[in-house]
Amino acid sequence: MPISISKQMFSLPENDGRIMSVWEDFLNGTETNSSALRHLIDESWRRCQHASVDPNRAQAPVPMAGQSLHTLLDYCAELLDVSAPVMALARDFLAETGTVMVLTDPRGTVLNMEGDSTTLDAAENLHLITGADWSESSCGTNAIGTTLAIGQPVQIHSAEHYCEGIKRWSCSATVIRDPLDGRTLGALDVSGLNDSYGRHNLALVVSTAARIESQLAKSELDIRYSLLEACVGRISDNSGDGVILFDRRGRAIKANGKATLMLGELEGLHGSSSSARLAEIRIGNDLASAQLPAWAKEEFLEPVMLNGRQVGTLLTLPNRRQRSNGTSWSIPVPIAAPADKSFERIIGQSEVIKQTIFRARQLAKSRVPVLLSGETGVGKEVFARGIHEANADKNAPFIALNCGGFSRELLTSELFGHVEGSFTGAKRGGMTGKIEAANGGTLFLDEIGEMPMDLQPYFLRVLEEGEVHRLGETRPRKVNFRLIAATHRDLRKEIRNGNFRMDLFYRVSVTSVNIPSLRERAEDIPLLAEHYLKLLSRQHGIENVTMSAGVIKRLMNYEWPGNIRELKNAVESMLLTSQHSVISEFDLSPEILGHGAENTFSPGDDGPHGNDFTRFKQAERTALLNAIRQCNGNVSAVARNLGIAKSTVYLMLKRFDLEGLVSASRHSTAPYTPL
Numbered sequence: 001m002p003i004s005i006s007k008q009m010f011s012l013p014e015n016d017g018r019i020m021s022v023w024e025d026f027l028n029g030t031e032t033n034s035s036a037l038r039h040l041i042d043e044s045w046r047r048c049q050h051a052s053v054d055p056n057r058a059q060a061p062v063p064m065a066g067q068s069l070h071t072l073l074d075y076c077a078e079l080l081d082v083s084a085p086v087m088a089l090a091r092d093f094l095a096e097t098g099t100v101m102v103l104t105d106p107r108g109t110v111l112n113m114e115g116d117s118t119t120l121d122a123a124e125n126l127h128l129i130t131g132a133d134w135s136e137s138s139c140g141t142n143a144i145g146t147t148l149a150i151g152q153p154v155q156i157h158s159a160e161h162y163c164e165g166i167k168r169w170s171c172s173a174t175v176i177r178d179p180l181d182g183r184t185l186g187a188l189d190v191s192g193l194n195d196s197y198g199r200h201n202l203a204l205v206v207s208t209a210a211r212i213e214s215q216l217a218k219s220e221l222d223i224r225y226s227l228l229e230a231c232v233g234r235i236s237d238n239s240g241d242g243v244i245l246f247d248r249r250g251r252a253i254k255a256n257g258k259a260t261l262m263l264g265e266l267e268g269l270h271g272s273s274s275s276a277r278l279a280e281i282r283i284g285n286d287l288a289s290a291q292l293p294a295w296a297k298e299e300f301l302e303p304v305m306l307n308g309r310q311v312g313t314l315l316t317l318p319n320r321r322q323r324s325n326g327t328s329w330s331i332p333v334p335i336a337a338p339a340d341k342s343f344e345r346i347i348g349q350s351e352v353i354k355q356t357i358f359r360a361r362q363l364a365k366s367r368v369p370v371l372l373s374g375e376t377g378v379g380k381e382v383f384a385r386g387i388h389e390a391n392a393d394k395n396a397p398f399i400a401l402n403c404g405g406f407s408r409e410l411l412t413s414e415l416f417g418h419v420e421g422s423f424t425g426a427k428r429g430g431m432t433g434k435i436e437a438a439n440g441g442t443l444f445l446d447e448i449g450e451m452p453m454d455l456q457p458y459f460l461r462v463l464e465e466g467e468v469h470r471l472g473e474t475r476p477r478k479v480n481f482r483l484i485a486a487t488h489r490d491l492r493k494e495i496r497n498g499n500f501r502m503d504l505f506y507r508v509s510v511t512s513v514n515i516p517s518l519r520e521r522a523e524d525i526p527l528l529a530e531h532y533l534k535l536l537s538r539q540h541g542i543e544n545v546t547m548s549a550g551v552i553k554r555l556m557n558y559e560w561p562g563n564i565r566e567l568k569n570a571v572e573s574m575l576l577t578s579q580h581s582v583i584s585e586f587d588l589s590p591e592i593l594g595h596g597a598e599n600t601f602s603p604g605d606d607g608p609h610g611n612d613f614t615r616f617k618q619a620e621r622t623a624l625l626n627a628i629r630q631c632n633g634n635v636s637a638v639a640r641n642l643g644i645a646k647s648t649v650y651l652m653l654k655r656f657d658l659e660g661l662v663s664a665s666r667h668s669t670a671p672y673t674p675l
């Protein structure tokens with residue numbers, strides 16, 4: 001007699017002791033046929049044994065981290081994005097319940113976790129954390145791995161776990177399916193220590209997963225609706241060509257009459273069978289990997305872009321008459337294919353910057369929020385523009401706002417806009433806020449960590465509801481924009497310090513790119529310095545200026561706390577102050593000169609310095625350098641400038657290893673010649 005599935009789903013904690021002895025027997029090979037053991041657990045244990053899972057395992061294998069974790073999170077961005085609101089609820093409502101909610105990908109790798117903080121800590125000891133693999137073949141019978149293996153909701157309690165180290169836990173999980181084709185997209189789990197067991201935990205995951213699925217269905221329908229709307233003109237029967245429209249997964253969803261006729265001719269089909277054949281055609285879910293029917297060519301395909309995101313594909317079968325007339329096949333022009341020059345303005349050849357650009361380019365393909373992190377002046381805004389341009393239509397707006405540059409009141413009004421008379425100082429006729437201005441394009445919020453705490457829930461609401469209220473107005477306005485935020489702060493630390501809301505953090509950091517500091521890519525400095533020298537020479541109308549090898553070396557050794565912005569300023573300052581056509585170390589600022597020569601001294605260089613200068617010595621050295629600069633390397637003039645004897649200048653030059661900065665002949669009064 002088949003066992004009722006619903007009975008199979010729930011654990012029976014009262015059987016725990018008996019199940020433990022069955023497990024011991026199972027491992028010893030002396031199997032007992034106990035009614036305490038659910039059939040699905042028995043089957044799962046057998047799968048684990050077959051997969052040689054170690055029953056003594058105390059935790060999941062080392063979790064995935066770094067670039068591979070980033071790539072996985074990007075790949076699952078849609079699932080993460082859609083489930084973000086329910087995970088935020090879990091954070092609030094599971095606190096102090098002794099449980100956590102876990103979202104995984106279809107292979108059981110944890111993507112996100114929220115819930116009770118003590119349980120989160122305990123889970124960490126088990127490696128139940130983002131990036132960890134909780135498939136059955138890695139961790140044995142467990143709710144995540146087992147629900148993915150059997151495709152139905154399940155509780156795994158205590159002794160039912162296959163691995164000894166996990167037997168203190170009680171877990172309930174179910175799969176999340178693609179609402180269109182039933183594909184498994186991931187699993188949702190609620191876990192806690194044994195005393196958190198409750199049948200309602202399974203009810204909670206099942207209803208939450210259903211909510212995620214319906215949200216996925218809604219977003220799919222919205223996309224499909226927009227796709228049809230965008231292409232309605234192209235699939236009309238007036239077209240001489242056969243046109244088939246595919247959704248973003250490569251499934252045919254609409255075709256004009258001509259396409260049905262042409263398909264009939266191409267495949268020898270008639271009437272309804274050619275319509276049925278149309279419904280079967282798949283072209284893969286991106287142009288690069290399109291699996292085309294034999295009669296189609298790659299050039300028949302064009303991406304359909306909406307707000308910079310590919311939402312479908314049009315296949316145009318050129319009119320046969322045109323072909324027999326000898327005219328070329330009408331190769332379609334993409335509706336809005338991105339001309340990918342977007343990251344070209346980012347200068348750098350180092351491996352680390354190339355990888356960063358690659359990651360940003362990948363993320364640009366979707367519309368998920370991106371958090372750019374990095375020190376000041378590393379190029380966060382340049383990257384934001386790159387992502388926007390790689391993705392958006394040519395005319396889509398890119399609206400940037402620095403949250404750090406305003407008072408609370410001004411920032412509120414800049415972001416949300418206001419209506420006339422809404423506050424003292426409100427503009428006549430009101431003002432469109434940046435959020436509204438970014439509609440259809442990208443909103444770049446620089447220094448998002450500076451957004452005041454009490455403003456954050458309002459901005460979160462905009463992100464969640466896609467609506468904005470101008471200050472002083474009750475009517476909501478619909479908005480649709482891509483959010484790129486940037487920060488030089490560690491936002492997780494800001495959350496711990498109570499300066500940033502965790503729910504907003506999860507909303508804005510669905511994906512992230514960390515932009516390396518200039519220090520981490522010193523090999524790019526020559527390229528950047530040359531670039532700025534050329535650019536700024538042109539801007540200032542100065543011709544034929546170059547930099548000495550010594551300068552480049554110093555620039556490469558400096559720490560650049562202000563990154564590229566500081567480098568650009570340094571080059572500009574040298575260009576404007578140097579009196580020679582070859583910029584030399586002599587033209588460098590004392591900071592760069594003072595820091596740049598560590599371990600790089602070589603004959604002809606400006607000389608090494610030590611890190612161990614006292615503040616006083618540093619000041620003395622800086623004064624000497626300034627004087628040398630002002631006096632063009634003339635030792636007598638330097639002595640006069642500093643009010644000390646020439647012999648003391650020589651002593652100081654020796655002490656600070658700066659002799660190379662004055663003219664070659666110790667006693668010469670000839671003007672300094674650049675190296």
Ligand SMILES: Nc1ncnc2c1ncn2[C@@H]1O[C@H](COP(=O)(O)OP(=O)(O)OP(=O)(O)O)[C@@H](O)[C@H]1O
Pocket residue numbers: 345346347348374375376377378379380381382383446488564565568
């Ligand atoms: N890779 C790059 N190649 C060339 N120029 C760059 C690059 N990255 C940044 N820049 C230039 O450096 C300057 C600073 O860049 P940007 O304003 O994007 O930095 P940021 O990280 O946003 O700074 P902040 O955090 O202070 O706002 C700009 O003049 C920008 O054009």
